[in-house]
Amino acid sequence: MAIAEVEKQGVGVSMLRKEDDRLLRGRGQFVGDVRLAGMKDVAFVRSPIAHARVKGVHPPEDLRSQVVTAADLEGVKPIRAVSGLAGFKPSDQPVLAFEKVRQVGELLAMCVADTRAAAEDIAARVELDLEELPAVHDMIAARDKDAPLLHEDWGDNVFLETFVDVNIEAAFDAPIKITREIKTARQSMAPMEGRGTVAYWDKRMEQLVLISGSQMPHIVRTGLAECLGLGQHQVRIVSPDVGGGFGYKGILLPEDICLGWYAMRCGHPVRWIEDRREHLTAGANCREHHYVITAYADRDGKLRGIDCEATVDSGAYSSYPFSACLEAAQVASILPGPYDFPSYRCRTWSVATNKCPILPYRGVARTGVCYALELVLDAVAREAGLEPHEVRLKNLVQPDQMPFDNITRKHFDSGDYPEALQRAIEAIDVKAIRERQKRGEENGRLIGVGHSIYCEQGAHGTSVYSGWGIPMVPGHEQATARMTPDGGLELRVGVHSHGQSMETTLPQIAHEILGIDISKIKLVHGDTEYTPYSTGSWGSRCAVMAGGAVAAASRDVASRARKIGAHLLQVHVDDVELVGGRVKGPSGSVSLEEIAHTWYRLPQNLPDDVDPRGLEGTVGHKPKRDTGTFSYAAHAAVVAVDPENGDIEILDYVIVEDGGKLINPMVVDGQIYGGLAQGIGTALYEEMNFDSSGQPLASTFADYLLPGPTEVPAPRLDHMETVSPYTEFGVKGIGEGGAIAPPAAIGNAVNDALKDLGAELVRTPMTPRRVLEAIFAATNADSQDHSDRGGRT
Amino acid sequence: MKPVNFDYARPKDVAGVISLIGDESRVVKILAGGQSLGPMLNMRLVQPDLVVDITGIEELRQVEDRADEVGIGGCVTHSDIEDLRVADVTRGALPKVAAGIAYRAVRNRGTIGGSITHADPSADWISILSAIGATVTLRGPDGVRSLAVEDYMLGALEADLRLGELLVSVNVPKLGPAARWGYYKSCRKTGEFAHAIGAFLIDPDRDVCRAVFGATESKPLVVSEAGDLIGRTGERDLAQGFDSRRADELIRDNGMNDPIDRQIHVAALRRALEQSGTV
Numbered sequence A: 001m002a003i004a005e006v007e008k009q010g011v012g013v014s015m016l017r018k019e020d021d022r023l024l025r026g027r028g029q030f031v032g033d034v035r036l037a038g039m040k041d042v043a044f045v046r047s048p049i050a051h052a053r054v055k056g057v058h059p060p061e062d063l064r065s066q067v068v069t070a071a072d073l074e075g076v077k078p079i080r081a082v083s084g085l086a087g088f089k090p091s092d093q094p095v096l097a098f099e100k101v102r103q104v105g106e107l108l109a110m111c112v113a114d115t116r117a118a119a120e121d122i123a124a125r126v127e128l129d130l131e132e133l134p135a136v137h138d139m140i141a142a143r144d145k146d147a148p149l150l151h152e153d154w155g156d157n158v159f160l161e162t163f164v165d166v167n168i169e170a171a172f173d174a175p176i177k178i179t180r181e182i183k184t185a186r187q188s189m190a191p192m193e194g195r196g197t198v199a200y201w202d203k204r205m206e207q208l209v210l211i212s213g214s215q216m217p218h219i220v221r222t223g224l225a226e227c228l229g230l231g232q233h234q235v236r237i238v239s240p241d242v243g244g245g246f247g248y249k250g251i252l253l254p255e256d257i258c259l260g261w262y263a264m265r266c267g268h269p270v271r272w273i274e275d276r277r278e279h280l281t282a283g284a285n286c287r288e289h290h291y292v293i294t295a296y297a298d299r300d301g302k303l304r305g306i307d308c309e310a311t312v313d314s315g316a317y318s319s320y321p322f323s324a325c326l327e328a329a330q331v332a333s334i335l336p337g338p339y340d341f342p343s344y345r346c347r348t349w350s351v352a353t354n355k356c357p358i359l360p361y362r363g364v365a366r367t368g369v370c371y372a373l374e375l376v377l378d379a380v381a382r383e384a385g386l387e388p389h390e391v392r393l394k395n396l397v398q399p400d401q402m403p404f405d406n407i408t409r410k411h412f413d414s415g416d417y418p419e420a421l422q423r424a425i426e427a428i429d430v431k432a433i434r435e436r437q438k439r440g441e442e443n444g445r446l447i448g449v450g451h452s453i454y455c456e457q458g459a460h461g462t463s464v465y466s467g468w469g470i471p472m473v474p475g476h477e478q479a480t481a482r483m484t485p486d487g488g489l490e491l492r493v494g495v496h497s498h499g500q501s502m503e504t505t506l507p508q509i510a511h512e513i514l515g516i517d518i519s520k521i522k523l524v525h526g527d528t529e530y531t532p533y534s535t536g537s538w539g540s541r542c543a544v545m546a547g548g549a550v551a552a553a554s555r556d557v558a559s560r561a562r563k564i565g566a567h568l569l570q571v572h573v574d575d576v577e578l579v580g581g582r583v584k585g586p587s588g589s590v591s592l593e594e595i596a597h598t599w600y601r602l603p604q605n606l607p608d609d610v611d612p613r614g615l616e617g618t619v620g621h622k623p624k625r626d627t628g629t630f631s632y633a634a635h636a637a638v639v640a641v642d643p644e645n646g647d648i649e650i651l652d653y654v655i656v657e658d659g660g661k662l663i664n665p666m667v668v669d670g671q672i673y674g675g676l677a678q679g680i681g682t683a684l685y686e687e688m689n690f691d692s693s694g695q696p697l698a699s700t701f702a703d704y705l706l707p708g709p710t711e712v713p714a715p716r717l718d719h720m721e722t723v724s725p726y727t728e729f730g731v732k733g734i735g736e737g738g739a740i741a742p743p744a745a746i747g748n749a750v751n752d753a754l755k756d757l758g759a760e761l762v763r764t765p766m767t768p769r770r771v772l773e774a775i776f777a778a779t780n781a782d783s784q785d786h787s788d789r790g791g792r793t
Numbered sequence B: 001m002k003p004v005n006f007d008y009a010r011p012k013d014v015a016g017v018i019s020l021i022g023d024e025s026r027v028v029k030i031l032a033g034g035q036s037l038g039p040m041l042n043m044r045l046v047q048p049d050l051v052v053d054i055t056g057i058e059e060l061r062q063v064e065d066r067a068d069e070v071g072i073g074g075c076v077t078h079s080d081i082e083d084l085r086v087a088d089v090t091r092g093a094l095p096k097v098a099a100g101i102a103y104r105a106v107r108n109r110g111t112i113g114g115s116i117t118h119a120d121p122s123a124d125w126i127s128i129l130s131a132i133g134a135t136v137t138l139r140g141p142d143g144v145r146s147l148a149v150e151d152y153m154l155g156a157l158e159a160d161l162r163l164g165e166l167l168v169s170v171n172v173p174k175l176g177p178a179a180r181w182g183y184y185k186s187c188r189k190t191g192e193f194a195h196a197i198g199a200f201l202i203d204p205d206r207d208v209c210r211a212v213f214g215a216t217e218s219k220p221l222v223v224s225e226a227g228d229l230i231g232r233t234g235e236r237d238l239a240q241g242f243d244s245r246r247a248d249e250l251i252r253d254n255g256m257n258d259p260i261d262r263q264i265h266v267a268a269l270r271r272a273l274e275q276s277g278t279v
């Protein structure tokens, strides 16, 4: 009975989340909840201009001691995130700007007062002498010879250019050639909790302590120590509960360095809580891609090649640690997606503009890539007169090709992509939709069905990241497992949960091996003082890497517990097994509680040759291959487009997902729902626009639209479980996938709805205005030239 | 995003308000539900010396039943109307529109007087109240004056409010038993600024037929004799059909140059008409 009960907690069980007991009762501890005696608040003076020479920053004389400017920050190094890729031009992101500002919102001074309001009063009195320079607001124009320069010593505005060509010429004689210019809007990832930092100097520990919601506390510690010239033992990063990160909370911010510098000198804690205007206009930007992409295909839909020029608007600086070129350089290697075709060429540019640095956002680069490729494939299908899924099925990598090295040498570990797509097509019932389209809608709306498929490389490790040469290369992931004297377990990991449910899922893994009741397994994370070094939570890596490490550490402890247990049972260790939290011999058994009690409290009862490492161990883990797990999903959507006012309604949404072995299927569903919401935001709502002087045009959520509960449909989910041959339990990383495919699936559905009008949308978000512009353009083109394929907006 | 320091007063009656807001030497702002003023204070778009909170004034929360209209106090909230705590004389129009304003949390605090004084072109009250033919009553140091809702709004974020005046009530006519109305808002999600609003009222007993194009660049375009637009010939006739070409011309003549804008505004009005069961 007890064992049956216990079995319901291991790998594969949809347990409720342990952390929810705290979070859903409002008992979470976020940075904004931290109260320290004597703490003062910070407000920053930020540049109101996108590009300017800094002639002077003048604090009011009477408040000089409460204002920090660049001149004060002696010895502080700028943030520098280089890439080892050939030709990369590094940028120095100043902690407080001096010489030049290169984006609206760039920091010019820090003001400290008893309250945030009083700090803002001071900030309003700091006088700025800025000489405006022409701004670079368009990434394509930024590459022009006569474009104004952000970093004058570069000679141009290009962080990095890359080029790959695999026999593209062989595709040129293909009978179908489709070219599209495709754009994804600049976005702002919008975790509910913005950034925030509390900093103080701990006199006893002689340590700078930063309490800051961070996905990667150890990386922030390294970067911060380097900028401030401190030894890493002198810096401690505590990441408490984190209200969503999505990439933004992996970044080392100049704000953090300012607060750290000040806290070392002022004798009291200081706090900065980012407000939403700072978040939208100065901090969190992502996603802006531009593609000119050509698909070559045979009449039967078989792809002959893909040729692409991709540009990513990288913003003003290379941010730490991911650098300014992660997106664009990735585009070239991941654009082929899950397809097998013989010819490929891709040129990419990471371009500097007078905007916020581009940051990695859930699905990094993949959302744009999937949108570009999948839209073009649908255009091929329309040209060939085939159903879009028929074209995909002709080109998807087949299960019998696994493991498969694709045209850019990405190593697919396992999977059955055609099966996922077929299930999605059946579930969404393309046939029924085609019938419905023939009948038409009473209210005049146009129905469309669309789908998309992608692969998500997760937990890619040393061999992949050493190639990028950025400040952070993941190696072995470590975990510590330590039994407590009462038979409980502590797990210590260097990754941090910002919504991933790791306080539940990692204990599930330890439970699977040790059988300890989950309520007695505590995850310790989010503090550099207590956890092994780790690159942290990013790249869909925690389940594979930290999960693998927890499994290894648990096994290590299990083997030592078995030895002690065997001794207590007076049998040979080969004759015992650890089941359900008990070490069992041929007759009789002893519980882990008793074993722990013996090790810690009754050492006199241990054998003389007991392993002195006891019931605690730190073990490192890497999958058998570190090129990453490949999870994937097929998304399918039905939309209704109102051709009169441009509204788009999602009528149905299906996701068939394969994440390998699922540690906790309910948690996976949650990740997919959340990702889908963000993907719908990309598809239909979210857009961070700039005017030609580089001013961001959205500074509140009234201007920057996010989907809400009424805009996100309940998707129908279906799971496949093709295990990875390389990882513990066969798990694959799935954290980002939900956000990758929706713009493409919805975009294809919209274009399907509009196809009889000859209209096609090729940029996100697909707003009512863009729908109508496309229809207007098609109608006008139609009246001029019937052979023209119509407007694309 | 924290407001500047300001003084705060919460008078008990309208006279108390008038004596405070007429002071030219200070920047004084009236605070009702705070749903528009609050964000503006936080973003320091307004930096008042004194904020006068009018939500403690009983008179402004009351509804007065008059012969052919009701006077709704300026501080009556959207949800008061939605939940029918205010008797409805508009055959469901006001409660229905109220329920479509923002989220419940905003409706619990936001007031009818605050909304039309804030004069956001894409707000709901300004359009539906113009269609219904409501008026506002303002009281100030020089006494009382009344004007049509659409005249009270001068332009985007600008109301005809003189120094020392406040809005005390919104006066809504009692509609006849045969009255029909329609209201259509083009927007993708709750809380988004509307792209277009169409509002329509036909009340044969009072010989009223009004149409409104709302959510324009500025104040709504009110067609007070809308019979033409819908092919109505006699006093008691309903419509023969909506003349979308005329509607399009009308808004173009009023400065709406963008054809996409015109299309969604004409569509919004046509849908309002359809909803009213008139066409």
Ligand SMILES: Cc1cc2nc3c(=O)[nH]c(=O)nc-3n(C[C@H](O)[C@H](O)[C@H](O)COP(=O)(O)OP(=O)(O)OC[C@H]3O[C@@H](n4cnc5c(N)ncnc54)[C@H](O)[C@@H]3O)c2cc1C
Residues within 6 Å of the ligand: B029, B030, B031, B032, B033, B034, B035, B036, B037, B038, B054, B074, B075, B100, B101, B102, B103, B106, B109, B110, B111, B112, B113, B114, B115, B116, B117, B118, B122, B123, B124, B125, B161, B165, B166, B167, B168, B190, B191, B192
């Ligand atoms: C998230 C959100 C979504 C929203 N969505 C919508 C929507 O979908 N549709 C919509 O119509 N509105 C919407 N609004 C606006 C909302 O309806 C506000 O309540 C309304 O605009 C202002 O009313 P208030 O009572 O809060 O006024 P306040 O914010 O207190 O005041 C607004 C202005 O009016 C002045 N004022 C207030 N009362 C008086 C008075 N009696 N006499 C003179 N001056 C006065 C104030 O000085 C101030 O200038 C939304 C607001 C928010 C925050």
